[in-house]
Amino acid sequence: MSNSANAALDVKAAQFFQSLQQALSAQTLVRLVLSRYEGDDRDLVRFVARPVELKGQYMLSFVRETTTFTTTQNYLPSDAVAFVEQQLTNGFKAALLETTDSEYQLTISKKGKWLLNRTKRQGGGTPSQPAAHNREKQRFVEQSRPYLQALGVTDVQGNVIPAMQRKWKQINKFIEILAKAIRETGLAERSQVHVADFGSGKAYLTFAVFDYLTQLGLDAKVTGVELRQPLVDLCNDTAKRLGLSGLDFEQGDVQHFKARGINVMIALHACDIATDYAIHMGIQTGAEIIMCSPCCHKELRPQLQSPAVLAPLLKHGIHQGQEAEMLTDGMRALLLEASGYDTQVFEFISLEHTSKNKMILAQKRQQPRDSSAIWQQIAALKLFYGIRAQTLETLLKGGSVPTSCDSEGC
Numbered sequence: 001m002s003n004s005a006n007a008a009l010d011v012k013a014a015q016f017f018q019s020l021q022q023a024l025s026a027q028t029l030v031r032l033v034l035s036r037y038e039g040d041d042r043d044l045v046r047f048v049a050r051p052v053e054l055k056g057q058y059m060l061s062f063v064r065e066t067t068t069f070t071t072t073q074n075y076l077p078s079d080a081v082a083f084v085e086q087q088l089t090n091g092f093k094a095a096l097l098e099t100t101d102s103e104y105q106l107t108i109s110k111k112g113k114w115l116l117n118r119t120k121r122q123g124g125g126t127p128s129q130p131a132a133h134n135r136e137k138q139r140f141v142e143q144s145r146p147y148l149q150a151l152g153v154t155d156v157q158g159n160v161i162p163a164m165q166r167k168w169k170q171i172n173k174f175i176e177i178l179a180k181a182i183r184e185t186g187l188a189e190r191s192q193v194h195v196a197d198f199g200s201g202k203a204y205l206t207f208a209v210f211d212y213l214t215q216l217g218l219d220a221k222v223t224g225v226e227l228r229q230p231l232v233d234l235c236n237d238t239a240k241r242l243g244l245s246g247l248d249f250e251q252g253d254v255q256h257f258k259a260r261g262i263n264v265m266i267a268l269h270a271c272d273i274a275t276d277y278a279i280h281m282g283i284q285t286g287a288e289i290i291m292c293s294p295c296c297h298k299e300l301r302p303q304l305q306s307p308a309v310l311a312p313l314l315k316h317g318i319h320q321g322q323e324a325e326m327l328t329d330g331m332r333a334l335l336l337e338a339s340g341y342d343t344q345v346f347e348f349i350s351l352e353h354t355s356k357n358k359m360i361l362a363q364k365r366q367q368p369r370d371s372s373a374i375w376q377q378i379a380a381l382k383l384f385y386g387i388r389a390q391t392l393e394t395l396l397k398g399g400s401v402p403t404s405c406d407s408e409g410c
Contacts, residue, residue: 012116024077030098036217039091094217200224224249259285276391290362305386338371
């Protein structure tokens with residue numbers, strides 16, 4: 001690193017580059033991330049680099065991520081260092097260096113001060129092996145992340161424990177969905193993001209969300225809300241042990257939690273009308289992203305009045321249950337659209353709490369839109385099926401709803 005670059009980047013950055021050069025020389029680098037981009041290229045999000053071996057040479061492969069696509073460029077170690085120096089003086093405000101034994105987080109404050117934080121990695125010490133050029137498809141979560149071992153998803157070598165394969169797949173899929181929504185809503189460009197995860201349970205996804213946002217270079221505050229105090233204590237202890245400042249857990253439920261500037265609202269196993277309370281809270285606090293995986297669709301089923309043409313189908317209990325589920329989540333999607341969100345309903349990965357595998361994803365629109373036609377569609381559906389009341393609609397109109405759900409997700 002040149003003296004002029006040292007002067008430009010400050011002593012903390014010089015220490016970071018010394019660690020980077022040592023990791024490259026010893027071939028102990030696991031991953032390098034450049035994030036919090038504030039330069040002139042409006043589409044650029046971040047760079048992610050990993051070691052590869054090409055024609056017998058140790059190199060760093062940089063993936064350039066934008067809002068629309070990714071490209072890859074490979075550099076020799078000396079060229080890679082120069083490239084990173086250039087990026088950190090031309091718009092990027094954060095860098096994360098992962099080696100086999102340590103993590104180095106370099107950031108620049110709003111006042112222009114460089115900050116460097118080093119933490120020891122668990123189970124480190126084995127030099128990383130550069131990946132073959134034709135490596136496995138990209139994952140949004142790295143198996144080497146410390147929280148995965150702390151939560152029992154991976155072992156000390158970073159291998160996924162066989163019994164946790166399904167959970168590992170679920171974590172990756174969830175972060176993939178969240179990453180796309182973060183980009184599309186512009187939250188990746190914010191300096192701070194607040195996430196609330198209701199019914200966080202053992203908090204696999206809560207930890208994954210916090211880790212992902214932190215690696216983007218965001219000042220993340222993630223709150224897990226869980227009814228069971230022993231799980232709250234366990235998760236808080238784990239976060240403290242890992243030194244994850246900004247991740248905390250509270251005892252409570254979705255109906256009584258007071259929203260405080262939430263950007264992302266998550267409720268992945270809220271039973272029956274608890275999902276409606278969660279969606280309503282997300283709308284009321286102005287969340288840019290609302291993610292729900294509903295279950296136990298009990299509210300509308302006893303209200304259903306089978307139209308004559310559907311009576312032969314809905315006389316079967318299983319069909320009536322499926323109809324109630326489709327109607328409930330379809331109305332929720334419409335109510336979100338009427339409240340200023342673009343909404344998708346699609347298949348997710350079933351949770352350990354339920355075999356249901358549906359997700360409702362809502363992203364707040366940048367521009368308002370007339371929703372009178374949507375309210376007419378909702379009214380027509382209620383009339384067709386004889387629905388007298390639906391909790392989310394009642395809450396949006398300022399009414400009160402009797403509490404009837406006793407699930408741990410409520």
